[in-house]
Amino acid sequence: MRRDLLNSALAVLVLTVVLGLAYPLATTGVARLLFPGSSGGSLVERGGRTVGSRLIAQSFAGLPRYFQSRPSATGYAADATSFDNLGPNSAALRRALAANMRTYLRREGSYDRALTRSAVPVDAVTFSGSGVDPQISVANARIQAHRVAAARGLPLRAVLDLIVHHTEGRGLGLFGEPGVNVLALNLALDEGGRR
Amino acid sequence: MTAQGWLQIAVYLAVLTALTPLLGSYMARVYTDRRTFLSPLVAPLERLAYRALRVDPRVEQDWKDYARTAVVFSALFWLALYAILRSQGIQPFNPQGLGSGSWDLSFNTASSFVTNTNWQFYGGEATLSYFSQMAGLTVQNFVSAAVGMAVLAAVIRGFAGRGTAQLGNFWRDLIRTLLYILLPLSFLVALFLVSQGVIQTLAGYLTYTTLAGAKQTLALGPVASQVAIKQLGTNGGGFFNVNSAMPFENPSGLSGFVEALSILLIPAGLTATFGRMVGNRRQGWALYAAMAAMLVAAIGVSYGAEQHGTPAERAAGIETAAAAGTSGGNMQDKEQRFGIASSAEWATATTAASNGSVDSGHDAYTGAAGAVLMLNMLSGEVIFGGVGSGLYGMLLFVLVAVFIAGLMVGRTPEYLGKKIEAREVKLTLIGVLYPALAVLVLAAVAVATAAGKASIFNAGPQGFSETLYAYASQGNNNGSAFAGYAGTTFAELAGGLAMIGARFVPMLAALAVAGSLATKRVAPLGAGTFRTDTPTFVFLLVFVAAIVAALTFFPALLLGPISQAFTDRLF
Numbered sequence: 005m006r007r008d009l010l011n012s013a014l015a016v017l018v019l020t021v022v023l024g025l026a027y028p029l030a031t032t033g034v035a036r037l038l039f040p041g042s043s044g045g046s047l048v049e050r051g052g053r054t055v056g057s058r059l060i061a062q063s064f065a066g067l068p069r070y071f072q073s074r075p076s077a078t079g080y081a082a083d084a085t086s087f088d089n090l091g092p093n094s095a096a097l098r099r100a101l102a103a104n105m106r107t108y109l110r111r112e113g114s115y116d117r118a119l120t121r122s123a124v125p126v127d128a129v130t131f132s133g134s135g136v137d138p139q140i141s142v143a144n145a146r147i148q149a150h151r152v153a154a155a156r157g158l159p160l161r162a163v164l165d166l167i168v169h170h171t172e173g174r175g176l177g178l179f180g181e182p183g184v185n186v187l188a189l190n191l192a193l194d195e196g197g198r199r
Numbered sequence: 200m201t202a203q204g205w206l207q208i209a210v211y212l213a214v215l216t217a218l219t220p221l222l223g224s225y226m227a228r229v230y231t232d233r234r235t236f237l238s239p240l241v242a243p244l245e246r247l248a249y250r251a252l253r254v255d256p257r258v259e260q261d262w263k264d265y266a267r268t269a270v271v272f273s274a275l276f277w278l279a280l281y282a283i284l285r286s287q288g289i290q291p292f293n294p295q296g297l298g299s300g301s302w303d304l305s306f307n308t309a310s311s312f313v314t315n316t317n318w319q320f321y322g323g324e325a326t327l328s329y330f331s332q333m334a335g336l337t338v339q340n341f342v343s344a345a346v347g348m349a350v351l352a353a354v355i356r357g358f359a360g361r362g363t364a365q366l367g368n369f370w371r372d373l374i375r376t377l378l379y380i381l382l383p384l385s386f387l388v389a390l391f392l393v394s395q396g397v398i399q400t401l402a403g404y405l406t407y408t409t410l411a412g413a414k415q416t417l418a419l420g421p422v423a424s425q426v427a428i429k430q431l432g433t434n435g436g437g438f439f440n441v442n443s444a445m446p447f448e449n450p451s452g453l454s455g456f457v458e459a460l461s462i463l464l465i466p467a468g469l470t471a472t473f474g475r476m477v478g479n480r481r482q483g484w485a486l487y488a489a490m491a492a493m494l495v496a497a498i499g500v501s502y503g504a505e506q507h508g509t510p511a512e513r514a515a516g517i518e519t520a521a522a523a524g525t526s527g528g529n530m531q532d533k534e535q536r537f538g539i540a541s542s543a544e545w546a547t548a549t550t551a552a553s554n555g556s557v558d559s560g561h562d563a564y565t566g567a568a569g570a571v572l573m574l575n576m577l578s579g580e581v582i583f584g585g586v587g588s589g590l591y592g593m594l595l596f597v598l599v600a601v602f603i604a605g606l607m608v609g610r611t612p613e614y615l616g617k618k619i620e621a622r623e624v625k626l627t628l629i630g631v632l633y634p635a636l637a638v639l640v641l642a643a644v645a646v647a648t649a650a651g652k653a654s655i656f657n658a659g660p661q662g663f664s665e666t667l668y669a670y671a672s673q674g675n676n677n678g679s680a681f682a683g684y685a686g687t688t689f690a691e692l693a694g695g696l697a698m699i700g701a702r703f704v705p706m707l708a709a710l711a712v713a714g715s716l717a718t719k720r721v722a723p724l725g726a727g728t729f730r731t732d733t734p735t736f737v738f739l740l741v742f743v744a745a746i747v748a749a750l751t752f753f754p755a756l757l758l759g760p761i762s763q764a765f766t767d768r769l770f
Contacts, residue, residue, distance in 0.1 A: 008267060008268045008272070011252050011254050011268075011272075012268075015252050015276075016279045020279065023341045023382075024337055024338040025333065027382065027386070028424040028425070031386060031389050031399055031421070031423060032399050032421055035393040035423060036400070039393045043399045044398065045398050045400070045405065045447065055410055056407065056409055059450050060415070062409040062410065062411065062413070062415055082418060086440055086441060086682075087441055087560030088532055089563065089681070091562055091657040091659075091665075091683075091763075092511060092563065092569075093566070093766065093770050094511050094657055094770065095511075095769040095770060097509075097531070098511040101517060105517065121516050122518040126508070126526075126527055127535050129515075130512070130532075131531060132532075132533070132534055133532045134441045134445045137446070137535055140535060141526070141535055143522065143523065144524075172536070174207075174452045175453025175455065176456075178206065178207050179453055179455060187410070194410070
C-alpha cells in the first residue's frame with residue numbers, strides 16, 4: 005500500500021509533465037510548423053485586418069447583399085458555444101422553428117418567386133449544433149442567390165457559379181455532406197461583385 | 200435515408216473491421232512484452248519511466264495486488280485533478296483569467312475524468328484555462344484510458360490461464376499502453392486534425408470586427424492534442440461546450456470520419472487482442488461479431504429515425520425529406536458538414552463505446568433515436584464500450600451467456616476450457632447488475648425530488664428522458680448528455696458518485712473473476728463442449744445482452760423516449 009502510494013505520487017508528477025505539458029506543447033510546436041494557418045484558427049483577413057475565421061459563422065442579419073448563415077441559438081457566440089437543447093416534442097421548439105420559417109420566407113420570397121414552404125431546406129430554419137456552423141446547404145444557397153444577385157445587381161448565373169466555386173464537398177467525396185462556406189462566399193462577392 | 204448515407208456508414212464499418220486485426224495483433228504484442236516496430240525508439244523511454252516511477256516492472260501481481268495498485272493510482276490522480284480545478288485561478292496558461300472551480304462542480308469533473316466518463320456540467324471554453332485543459336484533463340484522458348486497458352490485459356491473462364495466480368504488473372501494462380499505443384496514435388491523429396482545421400495554439404481568445412460590423416470573439420486553445428486522445432481513449436470530454444460539433448474541434452466531413460473511427464478503433468482492436476492472447480483468434484472475432492451486430496442494428500434505427508425528422512419540425516411546416524442540395528432530416532442541433540447519416544452514425548458509436556463525445560445535440564434527437572442511444576449505454580457499455588472496460592464488461596456477459604447455455608443443456612458451464620462455478624457467477628452478476636441498479640435508483644430519486652427536478656430543462660416526457668439519460672450516461676461511464684440537463688449541487692454529487700461506482704465495481708468484479716479463473720485447469724475440447732467461437736454463441740450473447748438491458752430498462756424507456764417516438768404531441 006505504501007509502495008503504491010509512493011509510485012502513484014511519482015506517477016502524478018511525471019505523467020502530468022509528460023502528458024499534460026510535453027505532449028500538448030510538442031504538438032503545438034509541430035502543428036504551428038506544419039500547418040501555421042489552420043493551427044491558429046483558419047483566420048481570414050481583408051485589407052490586412054482579421055475579419056473572421058473560415059470555420060466560424062458570423063451574423064449577416066439585415067444585410068440583403070450577403071448570404072445568411074444558419075440560425076444560431078447563441079447569437080453566433082464563438083466563445084460560449086451551446087446546443088439549443090429543445091427536445092423533439094417541444095412546443096417551444098415548434099414556435100422557434102415556425103418563426104425561423106416565417107423570417108426565411110419573408111426574406112427570400114420576394115426575390116425567389118417560385119419559393120414555397122416545402123422547398124425551404126431544413127438547415128435554413130433549424131438551429132445549428134455549434135451555433136457557429138460556417139456552412140449552409142447547397143439548396144439553401146441557391147435560394148438565397150436570387151436575393152443576393154438582386155441586391156448587388158449581378159446576373160443570377162454569376163452568383164450561382166460563385167456558389168459552385170465555394171461549395172465544400174464531402175470528405176474524400178464520401179463522408180458527411182457538401183456545404184457552402186458562407187463567409188468565403190460573401191468575401192468573394194465583395195471582392196468581385198462590388199458595384 | 201439515402202444510398203449515399205448508407206454507403207458512408209458501410210465504408211466506416213469496413214475500415215473499422217479491416218483495422219481491427221492489425222491494431223489488435225500490435226496491442227497483443229505490447230501486452231505480451233514482445234518487440235514492436237516502435238521498440239527501438241520507445242524501449243529506452245520505457246526503462247526511463249520505470250526508473251522515474253521507482254517501480255520494478257518484473258514483479259508479478261495477483262488480482263488483489265493489481266486491483267489495489269489501480270485503485271490507489273486512480274485515487275491520487277483524482278486528488279491531483281481536484282486540486283488543479285480548485286486552484287485554477289493561480290495557475291499559468293490562463294490568458295482569459297478564468298477563476299477556480301466550485302467544490303461540487305470540481306468533485307463531479309474530477310470523478311468524471313478519472314473514471315473515463317468525461318461527463319461535463321461545465322462549458323469548456325467559458326470555464327477552464329489552458330492549464331486545466333492540458334495538465335488536468337488531457338492527462339486524465341490518457342491515464343484513465345490506460346488504466347482501463349491495463350486492467351483488461353490483466354483480466355485476459357486470467358482468462359487465458361497460464362496456470363498461475365499472477366495477472367501481470369500494473370505499472371508495466373500502464374506505461375506500455377501509454378508509450379506504445381496511446382501517445383503515438385494521439386500524436387498522429389492530432390496532427391491530422393490540425394491539417395483539417397482543428398486549432399492548436401496557446402494564444403489568448405481573439406476579438407475582431409466581422410464583415411457586418413459586429414464584434415466576435417474566438418475561443419482558442421490547445422485543442423487538437425486533447426481531441427485526439429478524447430476520441431481514441433473513449434473519453435469524450437470536449438474542449439468546447441458543444442464538443443465535436445464545434446468547427447474548431449471537428450471542422451470537416453473527413454475529420455468527422457477520422458474522429459468517429461477513433462471512437463471505436465481501440466475497443467474494436469482489443470477484441471482481436473483478446474483472441475490472440477487466449478490463443479484462439481476466433482474467440483476474438485466472436486466478440487467482435489456480437490458487438491458489431493448490435494452496433495449495426497442501432498445505427499439502422501437511429502439513422503432512420505433522424506432522417507424522418509421530429510414532430511416539432513413537422514408541426515412548424517418544415518419539409519424533412521432529402522432532396523437535391525439538402526440532406527433533409529432532423530437538422531436541429533446538427534451541423535451542415537455532417538448531415539444526418541454521419542451524425543446518426545457518430546451518436547450511435549459514441550454511446551455504444553463509452554466515449555460520449557458528440558458532433559450534434561442529442562437532446563434534439565427523435566424519440567426513437569434517443570431510445571437507441573440510451574439502450575446503448577444501458578446495456579452496460581459492452582457494445583465495444585470503453586477502452587478496456589468495454590471488453591472486460593463484455594466478458595462478464597459472456598460468462599452469463601455460457602452459464603445460461605449450461606443450464607439449458609445441463610452441463611457445468613465452461614469458457615475457454617475453464618469451469619465457471621458459483622463464485623465466478625456471483626461475481627459476474629455483481630459486475631453486470633450493479634450499474635443497472637445504480638442508474639435506476641438514482642434516476643428515480645432525481646425525478647422524485649425537488650433537488651433532482653431542478654436540473655430538468657425540457658417539458659413533458661423529454662424532461663424524464665434527460666434525467667434517465669444523465670444517470671444512464673454517468674452510471675455507465677459514457678459522458679454524453681441530453682445537454683439541457685443542468686448542473687446543481689445534487690446532480691453533481693449524485694452523478695459523481697454514480698461515475699465512481701460504475702467505474703470500480705465492474706472493474707473489481709472482472710479482476711476477481713480473472714483471479715479466480717487464472718488457476719483453474721484447462722479442460723481439453725470434447726464432443727460435449729459448448730463452443731464459444733461459433734455464430735450460435737454470437738447469437739446467444741447478443742440475445743443475453745439485449746434481454747438483460749430490455750428487461751431492466753424497458754419500463755423506464757417507455758416513460759421517456761419510446762412514448763415520444765409514438766406521438767406527435769407537443770409539450
